[in-house]
Amino acid sequence: MSGRRVVVFPSAAELGPALAHLVASRADKALLDHGRFSLGLSGGSLVSMLSKELPALPDLDCSHWLAGFCDERLVPFDDGESTYGLYKNQLFSKINIPDSGVLAIDPSLPVQECAEDYACKLKEAFPKEDIPVFDLLLLGMGPDGHTCSLFPDHPLLEETQKIVAPISDSPKPPPQRVTMTFPMVNLARCVVFVSTGGSKAPVLKQVLEGGEGPALPAARVFPSHGELFWLIDEPAAASLTVQVERPGSAAKL
């Protein structure tokens, strides 16, 4: 692990471009190192931020990108809750990522088979690795401290064998989902959390500074050999006392 960096921006509007530059810089590095850039996407508020900021980058070439999903809701792609469906309409349609470069779930399958099928797709896409090592995972965090579809006090937090797991009792709707597990998340070369807004301030303090009781899911993300960033805005950072960076909007991370 290279250490955690908590970077605070005045607002989400300033955070967005810095996130896009971080994605582009890790993509450039991965393409030089191994000819492909693997990116794990999360849903929620990240969809609109990435869909606005990535296509705005000059000369972005996604022809050798592989995009997967850190978690996905088990609903048809045309359902407004489908993370793949949202990215397809809002992002993939605006960048030159090939269809073959997007690894999505098969939402027609029951949740258990869907998770197994998605795990097989991931393993096929990373044939040289026992556990796929993504170049970059972009994660969000819910107000309860969940990340991916790994929720507080859920048995999936203790999963050690599967790289992808089904969940059929998600406390946040929709209840059926498929999620990467910690063994895979914590092998990524770089993990970036994005968390904005005052409603995230209490849970962010608990995750970054600790508190009573078991560690929340987001606090369990610590890449064993990779980078860990928390990109947050001032309202989300309001209660923090840990050391943070405040680099301004032109930050190169």
Ligand SMILES: O=C1O[C@H](COP(=O)(O)O)[C@@H](O)[C@H](O)[C@H]1O
């Ligand atoms: O349900 C989900 O929520 C989390 C957090 O979303 P946010 O809107 O609070 O940023 C998200 O990261 C995850 O992918 C999604 O399935």
